Amino acid sequence: xxxxxxxxxxxxxxxxxxxxxxxxxxxxxxxxxxxxxxxxxxxxxxxxxxxxxxxxxxxxxxxxxxxxxxxxxxxxxxxxxxxxxxxxxxxxxxxxxxxxxxxxxxxxxxxxx
Amino acid sequence: xxxxxxxxxxxxxxxxxxxxxxxxxxxxxxxxxxxxxxxxxxxxxxxxxxxxxxxxxxxxxxxxxxxxxxxxxxxxxxxxxxxxxxxxxxxxxxxxxxxxxxxxxxxxxxxx
Numbered sequence: 546x547x548x549x550x551x552x553x554x555x556x557x558x559x560x561x562x563x564x565x566x567x568x569x570x571x572x573x574x575x576x577x578x579x580x581x582x583x584x585x586x587x588x589x590x591x592x593x594x595x596x597x598x599x600x601x602x603x604x605x606x607x608x609x610x611x612x613x614x615x616x617x618x619x620x621x622x623x624x625x626x627x628x629x630x631x632x633x634x635x636x637x638x639x640x641x642x643x644x645x646x647x648x649x650x651x652x653x654x655x656x657x658x
Numbered sequence: 659x660x661x662x663x664x665x666x667x668x669x670x671x672x673x674x675x676x677x678x679x680x681x682x683x684x685x686x687x688x689x690x691x692x693x694x695x696x697x698x699x700x701x702x703x704x705x706x707x708x709x710x711x712x713x714x715x716x717x718x719x720x721x722x723x724x725x726x727x728x729x730x731x732x733x734x735x736x737x738x739x740x741x742x743x744x745x746x747x748x749x750x751x752x753x754x755x756x757x758x759x760x761x762x763x764x765x766x767x768x769x770x
Contacts, residue, residue: 576756588664588748588761589702632702636756644715645692645750646759648702 547572547637551649558623558656566618566652568633578616579646580609581632589632623656630654660685664749664762671769677722677736679765681749684730689751691732692759693724696746708732744769 548571558564570578577596581589593602595611602609606627608619618631630653634646664681671677683689693705704717706724714724721740725733732749746766750759 579758586764586766588750588763589759591758591760594758634702634759644717645694645704645707647704650699650701 547635547639547647549633549635549647549649551631551633551652553652554650555653556655558620558654560624560656560658561622563619563621563623565620566631566654568616568618568649569614570616570633570635572635572637572639572647574638576636576638578611579634579636580616580618581634583630583632583651592631620654623654625656625658628654628656660751660760662749662751662760662762664765666765667763668766669768671739671767673741673769674738677734677739677743677767679734679747679749679767681732681734681762682730683751686730686751686753688729689753690755691726692750692752693732693734694748694750694761696748696764702748706734739769741769743767 550569552567577594579594580592582592583589593609598611598613600611606621610617630651632648632651634648636646661684690709692707694702695705696702706716708714708726711726722736746764748764749762752759
């Protein structure tokens with residue numbers, strides 16, 4: 546069974562204070578790892594897909610990296626509008642692939658001005 | 659561009675009442691469709707997925723059912739709601755296996 550563990554559960558930063566969110570995973574063959582951002586009362590918004598160890602993706606102040614056991618979402622000089630819950634999800638080779646993603650519980654990020 | 663519509667946004671229903679949540683996707687054909695439930699502290703739980711009209715796979719035995727009467731329409735139903743059915747229900751689609759899921763804005767269901 547695929548498992549995804551995100552840490553920390555919650556993180557409070559000052560504006561401009563860079564940090565990283567962690568996503569550890571256990572899968573029977575990784576097909577893809579996905580990062581989402583979720584604002585309160587809204588559906589998750591897709592950010593990145595990573596497919597192989599060593600891959601990196603960037604978007605504005607966010608950079609996602611992938612190793613064989615975990616992924617990091619690095620936030621550089623965050624702003625208050627980066628406050629949200631960040632979700633990590635994996636797709637494995639088990640189940641044929643059509644059966645959706647397995648999600649972690651998320652990291653609730655608060656950026657204080 | 660593709661868009662996904664989900665309604666209603668909020669719903670309060672008494673125990674034992676029926677449920678029907680609807681989701682439609684625009685701008686694509688033959689999408690894979692999904693229903694997830696998000697409970698506080700528990701993350702997103704996959705409930706049902708569909709790879710085509712009339713094809714439904716269930717991930718978790720429960721009081722709910724799903725149907726796909728048209729290519730881009732996905733419906734979540736219950737004949738009799740339980741208190742434990744309360745939660746945030748999310749519909750999602752994707753073009754093919756291993757591509758990102760794209761979510762609707764969800765339905766907040768409260769069963770009283």
